[in-house]
Amino acid sequence: MTAKRHIRQDTAGEAGILYADVRATTDELTAPLAPEDMMLQSMSDASPAKWHLAHTTWFFEEFILKPRSASYRSPDDRFAFLFNSYYVQAGPRHARDKRGLVSRPDGQAVLDYRRFVDDSIQRLLQEDRADHVEIAELVELGCHHEMQHQELLVTDLLHGLSYNPLMPTYRDPAPCPVTDEVPLTFTRHDGGLTEIGHDGSGFAYDCEGPRHKVWLDPYEIADRPVTNREWIAFMEDGGYATTPLWLMDGWAACEKNAWDAPLYWWEQDGAWWSFTLRGPQPVNLDAPVCHVSYYEADAFARWAGARLPTEAEWETAFRNRPITGNFLESGTLRPLPGGSPWGDVWEWTQSPFSPYPGFRPPEGAIGEYNGKFMVNQFVLRGGSCATPVRQMRPTYRTFFYPHQRWQMLGLRLARDV
Structure with missing residues (x-):
């Protein structure tokens, strides 16, 4: 996955705003979830919400912070193994169908990881650098990657909740709109x-x-x-x-x-x-x-x-x-x-x-x-x-x-x- 060359000017501020907005949306999607909800993995095609939070964070760390920031140090080097998805060239990774078994780090540790990387990305965007355009483009790419995972997060959650005999809700029920049948043309x-x-x-x-x-x-x-x-x-x-x-x-x-x-x-x-x-x-x-x-x-x-x-x-x-x-x-x-x-x-x-x-x-x-x-x-x-x-x-x-x-x-x- 890569971005076409889109950002041409000094857009660190714009990239920072996009980054903050996308990351906040992901946090809002997981806010209603209990810790047990965050661990659901109902099949190998789906991933736990906690893993989505961590993997999207790892993406920014792996492809931006580690190669672009000489001062960056990961809060835990083991996260690269746990939260890589299928990037073979980025190193070994945990089995996809066993992501729901990773109870540690716990949810708070993953949120702390997100905040640590968030602060590091925003500091990097504020630096006066010759490669500021390339960094802004990579941040934009990472944000679109995270938006894809926002969709996966809610659909994976739906699949997981569907196995609960109590049929729990993620959002409050609301009546379906009453409409007329539209002819097929x-x-x-x-x-x-x-x-x-x-x-x-x-x-x-x-x-x-x-x-x-x-x-x-x-x-x-x-x-x-x-x-x-x-x-x-x-x-x-x-x-x-x-x-x-x-x-x-x-x-x-x-x-x-x-x-x-x-x-x-x-x-x-x-x-x-x-x-x-x-x-x-x-x-x-x-x-x-x-x-x-x-x-x-x-x-x-x-x-x-x-x-x-x-x-x-x-x-x-x-x-x-x-x-x-x-x-x-x-x-x-x-x-x-x-x-x-x-x-x-x-x-x-x-x-x-x-x-x-x-x-x-x-x-x-x-x-x-x-x-x-x-x-x-x-x-x-x-x-x-x-x-x-x-x-x-x-x-x-x-x-x-x-x-x-x-x-x-x-x-x-x-x-x-």
Whole structure:
């Protein structure tokens, strides 16, 4: 992961403000949690909230303070082993699936670590240095990295809390808005030769470029995501039991995991319910369906007589739409009815997460973030109700394995013309 060259002036003050704001948001997200909540790790794909606090701190320490500050000394050199994630070149690391067993250092020690690194970063930004632009860019990169972990923190927490029979709430329950059903309509796009990818202005990760030309045949894309109401119709029509709708690997995953509904759903007294960060909630029929895998999304699209869009189709269709929607800042932490391509749910595309033509990862450990994951995963676009809005831009690509469901994952249909 790396940033395009964005910061050109003396922006230490700006970087310091961004840093303080992002770090405060992470602290606010964990403030309601009990110490026991902070230790939850329900599967190897998820991490405890305490680990997210520590890992994002280690990132600033490892990639900024240690190589850039001659006077910096870590409060505990063992933290590098405990809180590295998968940066092989940065050294050995604790097993990912055992992060929930690290009860020591305790929560207060992790918070003290955060404060120590916070003070060190702010002092570094205030120094009069020849490399102040590079440091500011690295701080910006670290802040975007932490924003990604803010999203992971709340979705990992949701997965962990879902195993508690008491069905605890992270945020106070609130009624779902009453809305009218919005008909499914499509907008036609003529296709042709176009360009996608980041143009170099503003922040972006390395995998968003280089900008390059693609050819699109004419297509239609839905004006809103697939809703829970439509998903229930798929279920009632035997969608989870109709083999021809499914890719072979998808059908194997469906059988192995006994999928018959989106993750966190159950039927009660003739109605569908879902576990959310606000506790048990009736499924909002007109909200975007959420917590479905690529395999399920692909099967639904085939059942609906459509397909998933490519990421080039998605970006071309929506790159001029204002980035407004239901993001982390709204505090709803659940999808709401609406047709915006931004927020609510990440939308699966049929595009594999692979390098754009001319992609070259940066050298060193920091280049491991995206490049080595460009295999066996699919691209999603648009952000979700757990994504910080300032992360979003038309070229932003996230990616997950096709069987994964615990993130806020949904879909939007496309069709050939």
